[in-house]
Amino acid sequence: MTDPTSRPAQRPDEDVYPRDFTLLDSLEQIAPSSRAVEAHALRTRSRSMRAVLAHRATRGQMRYEDLVRRLRTAPAALPDDLSPGGLVALARVLALQTGEPYDMESARLLFAQVPSNRLKPADRLFYARLLETLGDAAAAAEQLAQIPPSTPGRQYLELDLANPFTGGPYADAAAWDAGWEALFTRYGLEVPRVGPGDDDPLDRLVVDAPPPVTDGPLVTITVTTWHPGPKLLGALRSLAEQSWRNLEILVVDDCSGPEYEDVLVQAEALDPRIRVLRQPVNGGTYLARNAALAVANGEFVTGNDDDDWSHPRRIEHQVRAFLDDPTVTATRVLAYMVTADLEIDRIGQPVSGRHAATYMARRDTLRRCDGFVHARKGADTELMRRVEAFTGQPVRDINVPLALYRLDVASLSRGEFGPGWHHPARAAFWASAGRAHQVMVRDGLDPAEAGRSVVVPRRYEPVKVRPDRYDVAVAADWRTSDSARHPVLDEVDALRGAGLRVGLVHLPDNRYPVRRRLEMHPSVQDMINARTVDRLLLDEDDVEIGTLVVAEAGLLELPPAETSLMDVHRVLVLVDQEPTDPAHGVAAYSVRDCTRNAERIFGRTPLWVPRDELVRASLVAEAWVGLELAEHDVPMLADPERFAVPRTLPRSSTPVVGQRADDRRDWPPQADEVRRLYPVDGSLDVRLIGSPKRVRAMLGRRSVPPGWLVYVRDEVTPREYLGQLEFYVDQSGPLTRMRTTHAAALASGAVLVVPEVYRPVYGGAAVYADALEVTDVVRRLHADPAEWLAQSRRGQRFAAERFTVARFVDTLRPLLDSSVVAGTGAQPS
Secondary structure, X not given: OOXXXXXXXXXXXXXXXXXXXXXXXXXXXXXXXXXXXXXXXXXXXXXXXXXXXXXXXXXXXXXXHHHHHHHXXXXXXXXXXXXXXXXXXXXXXXXXXXXXXXXXXXXXXXXXXXXHHHOOHHHHHHHHHHHHHOOOHHHHHHHHHOOOOOOOXXXXXXXXXXXXXXXXXXXXXXXXXXXXXXXXXXXXXXOOEEOOOOOOHHHXXXXXXXXXXXXXXXXXXXXEEOOOOHHHHHHHHHHHOOOEOXXXXXXXXXXXXXXXXXXXXXXXXXXXXXXXXXXXXXXXHHHHHHHHHHHOOOOEEEEOOOOOEEOOOHHHHHHHHHHHOOOOOEEEEEEEEEOOOOOOOOOOOOOEEEOHHHOEEEHHHHHHOOOOOOOXXXXXXXXXXXXXXXXXXXXXXXXXXXXXXXXOHHHHHHOOXXXXXEOHHHHHHHHHHHHHHHHHHHHOOOHHHHHHHOOOOHHHOOOOOOOOEEEEEEEEOOEOOOOOOOOOHHHHHHHHHOOOOEEXXXXXXXXXXXXXXXXXXXXXXXXXXXXXXEEEOOOOXXXXXXXXXXXXXXXXXXXXXXXXXXXXXXXXXXXXXXXXXXXXXXXXXXXXXXXXXXXXXXXXXXXXXXXXXHHHHXXXXXXXXXXXXXXXXXXXXXXXXXXXXXXXXXXXXXXXXXXXXXXXXXXXXXXXXXXXXXXXXOOOEEEEEEOHHHHHHHHOOOOOOOOOEEEOOOOOOHHHHHHHOOEXXXXXXXXXXXXXXXXXXXXXXXXXXXXXXXXXXXXHHOEEOOOOOHHHHHHHHHOXXXXXXXXXXXXXXXXXXXXXXXXXXXXXXXXXXXXOOXXXXXXXX
């Protein structure tokens, strides 16, 4: 056995893509529509997911890397039956996922393979935007000419091609003026025009002054700045020219240094309503905004970024909303997103959005909430959502473009947002905040207290407050599951109970893409918000970890793109699912792929740890020189103290049976097996947990059969549900992950009925039958109460020997790295 802590050399980029066609076939069958896969690939930035889209685009004929290679060297040799929709989906991902020139050029080549008559107007518009982004304005104009004028978004690309400030070959000042004017006149607004001067066009905008409003409440506008320059002066001029005249403009300098004093003096001289506050130490935007909030005199408080432009009617529109409707608690406005040269159409980006910096609320409400969370980024959205939760009123959106948000082109690739994506730190921050707000409403907490419970990621911490050493980090898909408590938390609790400091790493299972973002499981987020454990981010948290435990092998099949900054001493992969099922020609993951991806991300060759005999045999069958396989198994954890239910003889003449029913994979693979598994004649008392909609679909019925019960998640605890059952049945398709459920069922005393393949795992603790035999086996055993009770107790004894906390810790601990001793206890707040 080679040293599992050895650090291999970094592999080339092509190593991130799965190669096995059986696996690719299986992944494509699992995946929903191409647009859902596309959305998931952008949200996770998983390069590996390109392989799934390429498999679909080539109708299973080519791997991703071979497709791209042939596109660039011999496009004429590509198959004739490529999928137009699949090519477009892959091209969109390549164009948007990384912003790398190589990928964007590959996207262009993919679009070129789509027959012109198969391109939908929206896809052709995307293609034209891609061409313009790559600098081929002529080709972009050619595609634009083929797009119907009524196509949404066409006018923005047309506007950018005519932009006279970018020096493009299709610059047309008159056409641009007309298009730019339409952006504002459609809302009845005065049009900002570019005045004379050498500054960027965005900093030279002038507007005919609207009639002033001199009566009304005082409004405080906070503008925070660091290393200010001419952009700050342009932003302040737009505020000084507001039609709402009763203003207090507080500029807060975040300790820029004496070399910026001249700019601050110029800023204060622009208007007598401008006052400059100077922070003694640099603490970030939101600590600076809190400083302004503490001294604000206005009845209303709002903000303005130091490089953005506000239309002169912006404050007037926002205050009018409050005065016209006393129930309004907050407002914000729409902003066009533009570059310094007033380009508006960026590939994959919206041309406008509701601008968080323009958020306006009553000063007393903001102070009641104790202002902004102490974070360097993202705290404006958090405060807005907290005020909404506290007041019970949503922010009033004024859908009029009253601001211009400056896009810094040079920093887009390094920013917090991208097409369909935002930084994992921001996602972690919002997840913590969202749960804190839910708990605030549920428990009637003070909004200031709720703000203090929000966990700020290390990336956004003004001052470091969390530890940088962990004994164990557990990597799992921590999103919402079908159980009231995330099943892997039992193992986290066991590790903490053993005196280890534990962190959590979120690895989404990208084999099952979803179109919309799924939130963290509430039970997981509650532990994070309570500082019981820390959430660790792969490419942000430079921490030392003794052992990284990957809770499920398949998480490494299509992993995220990041390479971890963590100093991981050892990687364990806990395996509770066989990689392949040759009998059915399907695969769940590739051991080689997952090993290679663990090496790429964490810099360590992983040690594979089976959870039972069946998994060990499957890994041995696929072993190769260099595969690290643990010498002993680590069994599942389903502590009998949590699940055990005292059992006597069966309670009725009708057998009570149940199973999980939340997913198509929970059922037998064949439709006729599903219909014959449970008769609907009342001879079995069927109680399922999961999705009623899925149950109806599986049975081909409009309603759940009479007498059946289907519990939804959180309606009953696992112990309450299993305690009702006399038999727990699992006849799910190949390669599903049901070991944890099996263990819990055995611990509860429900008789486990599973296929014969599980006999090496459970021996005499379970009963074995295929889908067509289940009903007869259940009835026969139920008809002999003494034998049923004996079987129930055999299962409980098996669970008491194998699935306890002590057994889990005793078998896992010898595999852990012991060089990092961090200790346990509550994490610092």
